[in-house]
Amino acid sequence: MIFFRSDYSQGAHPKVMEALVKTNLEHTDGYGMDPHCENAAQMIRSLIGIRDCGVHMMVGGTPCNVTLIAAALRPYESVVAARSGHAYSHETGAVEGTGHRIITMEAMNGKLTPDLVDRAWEEYEDEHTPLPRLVYVSQPTEIGSIYSKEEMTALYEKSAERNMFLYVDGARIGSALTSEENDLSLQELARLCDAFYIGGTKNGALFGEALVILNKAIDDHFRFMIKRQCGLLAKGRLIGVQFEALLDGGMDSIYFKMAAHANRMAKKLKDGLAALGVGFFGTSQTNQVFPILPRDVIKELEKDFSFYEWGAEKEGKTVIRLVTGWGTKEPEITAFLDKLKIILQGT
């Protein structure tokens, strides 16, 4: 069975494992109050060129999203997001679990726009409606597209105009930053939002994300929020150690190399699919590809390959999601395309 199911089906990059083994018997304080977490935080501050910000080592992406949002909002305030966004579409209502509405907008290609933010505000009247206060986007989006520098700038300006925070879910931020089509650097992104995170889980860590909070108001007492939301890891240093290994070398680190590799593999897959005449859902620019295939073709493919179906069947066809990762090998791509070719020829 070859996995295109997710970018978290394997463990960590060998260098990450090495670092964990090497530091394993050290004694340190718990809960992220250790030299590794502090060092990883400083590496990230250097990377983005901003010294004065909070950096918190978090266990996963949903804890990042939910804790950040719960910290940023007062009880009557709400989030504006694309309906396809992860915080709405794949977190079991965890944001609402903290008492906040997500105002969902149907977003072309998964991307929120200033116009959609304005339209979300049309629902606002007065004390009878929640107050929109935070814009949630992910870079790349849930369906693999990326915000250009111009688009992100426009969103940030709109957020500021509306007195809203802009928060960027960076579960696959490496993939966005290394996309051939990307024109928005990490340093720029960090200046165009109030908070974002650098995802480890989906790019070569065992687990862990580095949440960067630029806005002081949100960062206030944030460690209390993490604990209260059950997200403070006892051996917090594990995340720090991993980010030290991932980001060693800065923009030349394995973090960005792995992401670039996954993108290349996805590109190869996408080009191969297109060459076979397959159509796509959305226009992924990163490490996810969403071909639309007939049911019986999917059935055949599932014998050798593991992947998700994405949404309901329509007129006999279904979108599937193929994800590449740092560990994806070129022959796996070839095997998939070859098999598909044979199936399509047979039908």
Add this chain to the structure above:
Amino acid sequence: MIFFRSDYSQGAHPKVMEALVKTNLEHTDGYGMDPHCENAAQMIRSLIGIRDCGVHMMVGGTPCNVTLIAAALRPYESVVAARSGHAYSHETGAVEGTGHRIITMEAMNGKLTPDLVDRAWEEYEDEHTPLPRLVYVSQPTEIGSIYSKEEMTALYEKSAERNMFLYVDGARIGSALTSEENDLSLQELARLCDAFYIGGTKNGALFGEALVILNKAIDDHFRFMIKRQCGLLAKGRLIGVQFEALLDGGMDSIYFKMAAHANRMAKKLKDGLAALGVGFFGTSQTNQVFPILPRDVIKELEKDFSFYEWGAEKEGKTVIRLVTGWGTKEPEITAFLDKLKIILQGT
């Protein structure tokens, strides 16, 4: 100033006030554990022809919606509703405040359909998505339309098929039941849902709604839920006394007479507006009318009449909401139409 702003701009029907004055010096137990609440509950059980159900005297409509939903759902479960529905559009995220998502559907004429319920389920996958568990509708809808017997039956069957509760917000249920176009009786409605409420606030009470819970699972420990949600009124009997007065005489009671009167006034208003060539938003069948008027006409009308603007201006025109009530007098309708006529002639 003539009020078409709401059906709760005045106090209570004089008979309601009489009942409150008459019983004022009685001593009773508090929190709804008194003979008046019990009697009103029995009157309602008789009216719907169902003995075995919970009837709770609630302070207002939002407390009904929120407490009922919070009682019915486990933490990971969610509500399906029309995006225009009151629980989503005018309750400041109070439902989400109890930790539950409202999955919103764009609904034609404010009405949810079995097909829309199915489409809401398309968002559901597994433990990564909240489980849809309760269908929220109001009868009439937020924009004055009503569900026919056939439509409500179809929704109830779909809810049952999906293992969902069907809950009917009856803030203006009197208006629905006495609409000329209505074919769904109160007895029938009570058999086509798991819970509903008979609204007092918007039909001649000072305040208060009678929440009827047909489904035992939801009714379990419901008084604990009311108190925990801050909704248990110390002098709970006040609501019981009012419903005794409102429903005295059953289907011939002032409750239904007031609602029928309001509907008649709305009909007169609607016909008059149509005669002046005015277009409408939606097709209200009850005591709310939603004409679409040019901005400057609205400005003129606002000098003598009080009403809400409903949604944002589009192409120079805005929807306004005109609401009639038990206290609306025919000359007030005439005055409005006359004034509008003059304005329109002047433009």
Add this chain to the structure above:
Amino acid sequence: MIFFRSDYSQGAHPKVMEALVKTNLEHTDGYGMDPHCENAAQMIRSLIGIRDCGVHMMVGGTPCNVTLIAAALRPYESVVAARSGHAYSHETGAVEGTGHRIITMEAMNGKLTPDLVDRAWEEYEDEHTPLPRLVYVSQPTEIGSIYSKEEMTALYEKSAERNMFLYVDGARIGSALTSEENDLSLQELARLCDAFYIGGTKNGALFGEALVILNKAIDDHFRFMIKRQCGLLAKGRLIGVQFEALLDGGMDSIYFKMAAHANRMAKKLKDGLAALGVGFFGTSQTNQVFPILPRDVIKELEKDFSFYEWGAEKEGKTVIRLVTGWGTKEPEITAFLDKLKIILQGT
């Protein structure tokens, strides 16, 4: 049956009913945005001699406590209260329902002290413990005792020292202010806390409390909080109209006369009980009396009088709570004492 069960077993003072009847057919805006609420708020501002504060007409005491606390605290912050305090002992965990801990302290005679506040802080360590942020007291306490000016001043200073808000639940504030033993005026109280409320329900209103928020930070967007917590009454003016009637005449108004009457009746009851050799729980200084009586004596009394048992039986005796109100009549007191005398003589 004679009621000593609560001070809310009857309806409203006749002057309150008159005011409601008199204003019944007026049309006004809803949700407390009407001239009566505004006028009542101004009357209260005059009474306390502070112009610049929020005054919100609330439906009941639990909504006051819960909404105020939810507005004042961030998610990881907590309340310090006497374990006997109403917000802990009789609100079904509604405060915790908004996500906040109440740190309970065993309080002598129901009263929190600066020392108890300090002891609550002993539980605090760092991000692993909630941050104490609001001191909750009621004046009078749940068991009828009152804070002296010195005691309240000390609590307020301790709160300020600890960077905590001080909130005073005033469900029976009239009773405290008119107690013979009271030395803390309303004007003084308003300067010794961040928020308090003037209770209507337990002193001659049908329902309603006037919540006064002195601290701007808590008052910010407070109407959103009220609605989100389901507490915004459609015909909000009802509360305004009642407070206009209750407070007409300021310190000479029926509000204070009713409270003083109830205190006198309680005093008479207490003295009579003491004369019969009955012991008491706590030292109530207001309109509640807590005699300790043998089980069989209580059984006999319950045939003619309605009251609560207060806590569990211990060594054959139980505390009962006798509450007097504005409507309590002297012969009712006499009847109770006479009956008790006969029972005691018979045993």
Add this chain to the structure above:
Amino acid sequence: MIFFRSDYSQGAHPKVMEALVKTNLEHTDGYGMDPHCENAAQMIRSLIGIRDCGVHMMVGGTPCNVTLIAAALRPYESVVAARSGHAYSHETGAVEGTGHRIITMEAMNGKLTPDLVDRAWEEYEDEHTPLPRLVYVSQPTEIGSIYSKEEMTALYEKSAERNMFLYVDGARIGSALTSEENDLSLQELARLCDAFYIGGTKNGALFGEALVILNKAIDDHFRFMIKRQCGLLAKGRLIGVQFEALLDGGMDSIYFKMAAHANRMAKKLKDGLAALGVGFFGTSQTNQVFPILPRDVIKELEKDFSFYEWGAEKEGKTVIRLVTGWGTKEPEITAFLDKLKIILQGT
């Protein structure tokens, strides 16, 4: 610096690291739906001799406590716990964050008793008070004592009598099971509660706890609860792999050997301290020791050793907490005792 600060200051037992490295490049499904998690669950089912139960691989102890409690309770229900219990004393109000009160009892030696459960019920009246529904204990307790078989049986019977769930926090369960003074086996414990967890974090795992839910009602849709509470780890297999390594060999596995070693080290430390005439807080029977020492002695010790102070200073003395772990070495104990001896002689 020698660490007696916690049993989670180091990484994992080398065999755990080996297993993680060995399985690192496998591809598996995410979120705990993989062969390792399933195998670890089966190993645990064998160990307790109960086939029919839910076993969930959780990231940490607070997520176990909070998710279990939130799944078990309806909104108006509450927890009874010792005030010193971890869920109250060290989780930043996370339980209350899900809307539930913890009714705290002052417990001798950290242990809840049937009598204390009964006393917690004295606070219960009716719908005005939350309904106690779950008893929370930890084995061993927060201060290192353990429940005997007789004590746990009595608590379980009391819980059943009161229609309450009994939940056992097993963060250090290995330490309890291998205590010389323990007479309660794992198999017995699993039959004396509704849910418990086997803690990994504090006994040789990098992180992770195995939550065992015996009661079907609580286990229903539990994976939805985990995700909604932000606790579902993408590479969930990491926890499964660790428990496979920890429990390989059953009662002879490294899990129990590590715990027994830590207990022996603690015993040695305790005996040494006692020999020096030092007194203790509580009577720890496991891997935590709570000596009471003068402030200046503590100051001296802190130069070479890392540990927590436990509670506030009283009369010049403070309780400190010394924790041993699987990695504690005998010379570290000797070093501590030698240093203390020197300090004490010098004073």
